[in-house]
Structure formats: structure tokens, C-alpha cells
Amino acid sequence: MERLELPLSQLHAFVVLAEELHFGHAAARLGIAQPPLSQQIRRLEDKVGHALFSRASGGVTLTPAGHELLPAARSALTGLADGLAAARAVGSGQAGRLRIGFAASLALTVLPGLLRTFRQRFPGVHLDIREMPTAPQIAALHDRSIDVGLLREPPATEEELCFRTVLSEPFVAVLPAAHPLAGRRTVHLAELADSPFVLLPRAAGPGLHDQITGLCTAAGFTPRTTQRAVEWQTVCALVETGLGVSLAPAGIRRIRLKGVAFRRIEPSTARTRVAVAWRENEQNPLVTHLLAAVSPEPVDRPQRSSRSGR
Incomplete structure (x- = not known):
């Protein structure tokens, strides 16, 4: 079947004339003179190979071929208008899809x-x-x-990425409720x-992991890690069973477990940084x-090189 390339201007002129059934009225609606409108219709009829309108002194009527073309012409113009509106919405950021990764604790x-x-x-x-x-x-x-x-804890050097701090949280000790230190309001890390x-x-978050172990080192010991978990909910659940203690961002206190106590730590100056990251x-x-x-905080521009909590 022959593929017809029909200019949208000709389809538009055809639809308007089909609605007005009067060359003068259609030309006025299109904002053009009558002769150019007649030329547009004639070119379209030449491509179709059949007359689309019957012209008589009493006015204009659609031929059977014109009746057949009209729904498709309207659909094409509507589809274009919808596509243009969608493109404008996406281009202006009013529509589209935004893919956001987030650390579970956030x-x-x-x-x-x-x-x-x-x-x-x-x-x-x-x-x-995406978590x-x-x-x-x-x-x-x-x-x-x-x-x-x-x-959490964006890397200090990361090529082609930018970071902006959105939250700074202190750390808390995560203790089993039966732990001897759980009755205290503040726990000294040592x-x-x-x-x-x-x-x-x-591997899940080098920055946060190193910050936690660094706090322990500064307090005079290396943490004896006996259990690992990739989710803070699981960390707290393991602490609840008595398998160990942990250090966590203060927001983790919103995980409600009866057998877990969250306590402030000394020194209290250590904080973990939450940032939004995007491509430069x-x-x-x-x-x-x-x-x-x-x-709205200052953008932390990346330094060049390398790749690197939760």
C-alpha cells in the first residue's frame, strides 16, 4: 500500500473546512486568504487521488472520500496536540519520571x-x-x-557528581534493654x-562504616563485630536478641522495638551527614x-577521582 506523506497544515485546513463547509468562513478561522486555502485542499485531494469536497454555488459538502478521511485527520491532529503538550510538560519538568535512590534509614x-x-x-x-x-x-x-x-556520608572525592547536605544527625548507642548501660541516659563510648x-x-556504605569504627578507635578500642546486617531494622532486631550493641544515626530511634534502648553517647560531637547527590x-x-x-545549602562540588552509609 502506498504510504502518503500528508502535511499537517493540509490536514488542519481540511478539518476546518469540513467543519465550516464554507471556504470564506474556513479561511477566516485559519487566518489565511481564500486562494491559499483552496490550494491546500487541492494539493491534499491530489495526494488522496479523489475529491474530498463537492463544490457548488450553494456551498460545500463532503464527498464519501472526505467523510472517510475526516475521523483519521482529526485523530492525527489531536494526537499531535497531545504529544506537543506532553513534550512541553516533560521539558518544563511538570511531567515525566524521576528515579530516586535512598538509603533505608532515610x-x-x-x-x-x-x-x-x-x-x-x-x-x-x-x-x-528505589531503596x-x-x-x-x-x-x-x-x-x-x-x-x-x-x-549517608557521601565520599569526599567522586568524579562527575555533586552533593548537597540536607541533614546532620548525631549518633546514638543501640543497646539491648537488658544491657547494664541501658539504664543510663548517656553512654561513654569507651x-x-x-x-x-x-x-x-x-561495602554497603564505606563512609558511615568508617565513621562508626573511627569513633570507637578514638575512644580507645576496635569494635569486635560479631554480626552484620544490611538494614538498620535488622541491626536493631539482632541487638534486641542480645547478640550485640551498635552505633547508629539518631533517626534510627524511630524503629520501635520493646527490647532495644537508644542512648546518647559521649563524646557527643560526632555527626553523620545526609546528602542529596546528582550528576554534574x-x-x-x-x-x-x-x-x-x-x-537550600551550598553545593559540594566534587573533587576529581575515586569511587565510594546507609
Whole structure:
């Protein structure tokens, strides 16, 4: 079957004339003179190979061929209008899909408020939310499988990525309720030297893992890690059973387990940083909109080189 290339201007002229059934009225509606309209219709009829209108002194009527073409012409024009509107919405960041990676613990702190604010401002955007530790988020940003990351302890050096701090949290000790120190309001880190530890694996978030072990080292001991878990919920559950103690960001206190006590630690100056991460020179307007929804703090420009909690 022959493939016809029909200019949209000719289809538009055809539809308007089919609705007006009067060359003068149709030309006025299109904002052109009558002769150019007649030329458009004639060219279209030449391509179709049949007359689309019957012309008489009393007016214009559609031929059977014209009746057959009209629904398809209207559908084509509507489809184009819808496509243009969708393209404009995506281009302006009013629609489209935004893929967000987040560290699991942030579902207890910054994530709900951020997503609520963003959805209120941009209800037409589909949010694809993916739970993943910090290190996989960095890799996913590099391979473009996510657009934005919400992570803990971003690496100090990371090529082609930018970071903005959105939250700074103190650490707390996570203790079994029956632990001798659970009755205290504050625990000195050195007092945990003899306790077994439940920690996240370093591969999940090198920055947070190293910060926790560094705090222990500064307190005069190396944590004796006997259990590891990739989720803070699991860490707390293992602590509840008495398998060890842990150090965690303060937001983890929102995990409610009867057999777990969360206590302030001394020294109390150590804090863990939560940041939003994105690719440098990102062109996606949805990323810009998300960044506008988080706390406006200075952008931490990446230093060049390397790749690196939860």
C-alpha cells in the first residue's frame, strides 16, 4: 500500500473546512486568504487521488472520500496536540519520571517530607523510588539508572557528581534493654569496648562504616563485630536478641522495638551527614525541581577521582 506523506497544515485546513463547509468562513478561522486555502485542499485531494469536497454555488459538502478521511485527520491532529503538550510538560519538568535512590534509614527522617513536598508541587511526575545503600547509589548515578540519590556520608572525592547536605544527625548507642548501660541516659563510648557489635557491612556504605569504627578507635578500642546486617531494622532486631550493641544515626530511634534502648553517647560531637547527590551538568529539569524542594545549602562540588552509609 502506498504510504502518503500528508502535511499537517493540509490536514488542519481540511478539518476546518469540513467543519465550516464554507471556504470564506474556513479561511477566516485559519487566518489565511481564500486562494491559499483552496490550494491546500487541492494539493491534499491530489495526494488522496479523489475529491474530498463537492463544490457548488450553494456551498460545500463532503464527498464519501472526505467523510472517510475526516475521523483519521482529526485523530492525527489531536494526537499531535497531545504529544506537543506532553513534550512541553516533560521539558518544563511538570511531567515525566524521576528515579530516586535512598538509603533505608532515610525513610525514617528526610524522605517522607521531601517526597510529600515534591508531589504537592509536581503531581504529574511519576516517582520511581528505589531503596539502596550509599555505595550502590553512587554506582547507579554513574551508570544513569537513577537520577538522584539520598545517601549517608557521601565520599569526599567522586568524579562527575555533586552533593548537597540536607541533614546532620548525631549518633546514638543501640543497646539491648537488658544491657547494664541501658539504664543510663548517656553512654561513654569507651564503656562499650567489651561488648560485641552488630554493624552494617562496609561495602554497603564505606563512609558511615568508617565513621562508626573511627569513633570507637578514638575512644580507645576496635569494635569486635560479631554480626552484620544490611538494614538498620535488622541491626536493631539482632541487638534486641542480645547478640550485640551498635552505633547508629539518631533517626534510627524511630524503629520501635520493646527490647532495644537508644542512648546518647559521649563524646557527643560526632555527626553523620545526609546528602542529596546528582550528576554534574544534569539536564533533567525534574532533578532541578527536586533540589529546590530540599534545604537550600551550598553545593559540594566534587573533587576529581575515586569511587565510594546507609
